[in-house]
Amino acid sequence: MKKNQIKTRDMLLSALSILGLIAVWFLVSNSKPDFFPTPMATIERLIRLIEKPVMKISILGHVLASLKRVVLALIAAIILGVGIGLFMGWNKKVRAAINPILMALRPIPPIAWIPLIILLFGIGEFPKVLLVFIGAFFPIVMNTMSGVALVEDMYLKVGKIYKANTAQMLRHVVFPAAMPAILAGIKIAISSGWMVVVAAEMLSSKSGLGFLINRGRDSYDVALIMVAMILIGVVGALLSAVFTLIERKLCGWMSKE
Amino acid sequence: MDEQRVVKVHLENISKSFASRKMIFEAVNHVTIDVYKNEFLVLLGPGQCGKTVLLNMVSGLETPTEGKVEFIDSDATDLGFVFQKTAVFPWKTVMENVEMPLELKGVPKAERRERAQYLIDLVGLNGFENSLPKQLSGGMKQRVGIARAYCNNPQVLLMDEPFGALDAQTRYQMEEEILRIWEQEKRTVIFVTNNIEEAVYLADRIIVLSACPATVKEVYDIALPRPRDYVDTEFLRIREAIEANTDLAL
Numbered sequence: 001m002k003k004n005q006i007k008t009r010d011m012l013l014s015a016l017s018i019l020g021l022i023a024v025w026f027l028v029s030n031s032k033p034d035f036f037p038t039p040m041a042t043i044e045r046l047i048r049l050i051e052k053p054v055m056k057i058s059i060l061g062h063v064l065a066s067l068k069r070v071v072l073a074l075i076a077a078i079i080l081g082v083g084i085g086l087f088m089g090w091n092k093k094v095r096a097a098i099n100p101i102l103m104a105l106r107p108i109p110p111i112a113w114i115p116l117i118i119l120l121f122g123i124g125e126f127p128k129v130l131l132v133f134i135g136a137f138f139p140i141v142m143n144t145m146s147g148v149a150l151v152e153d154m155y156l157k158v159g160k161i162y163k164a165n166t167a168q169m170l171r172h173v174v175f176p177a178a179m180p181a182i183l184a185g186i187k188i189a190i191s192s193g194w195m196v197v198v199a200a201e202m203l204s205s206k207s208g209l210g211f212l213i214n215r216g217r218d219s220y221d222v223a224l225i226m227v228a229m230i231l232i233g234v235v236g237a238l239l240s241a242v243f244t245l246i247e248r249k250l251c252g253w254m255s256k257e
Numbered sequence: 258m259d260e261q262r263v264v265k266v267h268l269e270n271i272s273k274s275f276a277s278r279k280m281i282f283e284a285v286n287h288v289t290i291d292v293y294k295n296e297f298l299v300l301l302g303p304g305q306c307g308k309t310v311l312l313n314m315v316s317g318l319e320t321p322t323e324g325k326v327e328f329i330d331s332d333a334t335d336l337g338f339v340f341q342k343t344a345v346f347p348w349k350t351v352m353e354n355v356e357m358p359l360e361l362k363g364v365p366k367a368e369r370r371e372r373a374q375y376l377i378d379l380v381g382l383n384g385f386e387n388s389l390p391k392q393l394s395g396g397m398k399q400r401v402g403i404a405r406a407y408c409n410n411p412q413v414l415l416m417d418e419p420f421g422a423l424d425a426q427t428r429y430q431m432e433e434e435i436l437r438i439w440e441q442e443k444r445t446v447i448f449v450t451n452n453i454e455e456a457v458y459l460a461d462r463i464i465v466l467s468a469c470p471a472t473v474k475e476v477y478d479i480a481l482p483r484p485r486d487y488v489d490t491e492f493l494r495i496r497e498a499i500e501a502n503t504d505l506a507l
């Protein structure tokens with residue numbers, strides 16, 4: 001089979017499995033449509049949602065509200081995570097000093113931070129972004145640290161032979177060598193951040209997809225819950241697809257083995 | 258050679274040992290070598306005998322525990338180094354790899370590109386300037402390594418078994434190439450190998466090292482005219498003489 005044919009075949013298979021999932025949903029919901037909305041009812045609810053915003057925010061507005069929180073938190077997590085991870089990977093003393101703190105904080109799930117953060121910072125935008133940051137920071141800092149610490153000695157030697165100073169060493173050798181690990185960390189951070197934002201919004205928010213789920217629960221609007229859940233899935237999948245493209249662009253030099 | 262043997266690098270009684278928890282491991286033991294200007298010196302020694310450690314002391318990557326390395330009347334301390342495994346950066350294109358030593362020195366782009374292009378042409382990679390290492394064969398990657406080693410115009414070039422990982426065919430080809438490049442750009446070369454045939458084919462002078470810890474065992478001047486022929490009777494005679502005299506497990 002040619003490459004093109006294989007691609008078409010794989011796309012067909014993917015489409016079929018999605019259709020299969022919808023079919024199962026249809027069968028299950030058809031027995032108790034009042035309790036569990038059918039795919040049709042869910043689509044109707046989506047259309048109604050587009051026509052009649054919740055809290056004066058359009059459906060796109062809710063998606064963007066969640067995205068904005070994730071993006072802000074990710075930017076902060078990338079800057080701090082890559083920066084601190086770079087130092088920790090590069091310098092054993094810095095690693096020895098900071099690692100215990102990270103080891104102690106990392107196992108605390110972001111959700112466990114919610115009460116403390118609400119008490120400290122209330123229920124505005126900042127505490128939500130902070131929660132997402134907590135979910136995104138750890139994978140980035142850990143991956144950056146190990147990526148930098150594991151740079152092949154041989155590459156460092158090349159830098160030394162040609163008398164690279166520390167800044168040059170980081171820019172020409174360490175940073176690019178660690179790039180695949182850093183990007184893998186960011187990828188984990190994106191999916192974990194996306195999960196945390198929904199949880200944060202479910203607790204206290206007037207916008208976002210997590211808020212829509214809550215609103216659905218409060219008004220027994222199961223179709224609204226379904227719409228929000230599907231959007232969370234679709235947007236999350238899109239985010240990771242977009243990031244895979246970025247990854248390929250930045251690390252195209254990696255060989256496939 | 259004889260009429261003007263100017264010493265370029267002097268290794269004065271150098272030793273290197275590594276201290277581990279329980280014992281001291283000697284890798285290089287009291288080696289004294291004079292390296293002459295523009296000679297092709299081959300250090301020939303069995304696997305794991307301390308060749309890389311010795312070369313790393315010349316390059317300054319490691320400091321001898323005893324003795325010292327002197328670069329005599331060298332206006333520049335720049336070195337070129339071709340590594341045992343291809344140490345070409347996979348994230349840089351051929352051009353970016355070759356120009357890197359000059360880029361680190363802050364040489365303006367146009368100037369360093371010109372020099373790099375000359376070397377890329379010299380090693381026969383013209384047309385591959387913008388290729389990434391993953392698109393190149395092992396032999397081509399090592400050519401990139403050689404071009405990079407020449408880039409900052411070093412007086413002394415160190416090569417650590419550069420062709421060790423190549424298949425026989427490519428290896429013969431690269432041996433021929435490295436001599437052609439060296440004839441065109443005469444430099445002092447210290448070339449490490451564990452392959453006797455390669456040593457006799459390349460060297461002005463062969464220094465045979467003993468098994469670990471490395472010591473100087475024997476020195477051979479190879480006066481054969483170039484290009485040499487692997488099956489020439491004189492070539493084979495020298496090769497056998499070295500073989501008979503060394504314990505290279507080959």
Ligand SMILES: Nc1ncnc2c1ncn2[C@@H]1O[C@H](COP(=O)(O)OP(=O)(O)OP(=O)(O)O)[C@@H](O)[C@H]1O
Nearest residue numbers: 275282284303304305306307308309310311341451
């Ligand atoms: N940093 C180090 N610490 C401890 N032992 C070392 C160190 N570097 C090298 N050695 C030891 O010194 C010995 C010689 O190593 P070296 O790499 O110089 O050998 P070599 O002759 O280059 O071998 P090969 O033919 O495999 O390239 C080895 O047994 C190695 O384990």
Ligand SMILES: [Mg+2]
Nearest residue numbers: 308309341417
């Ligand atoms: Mg070696």
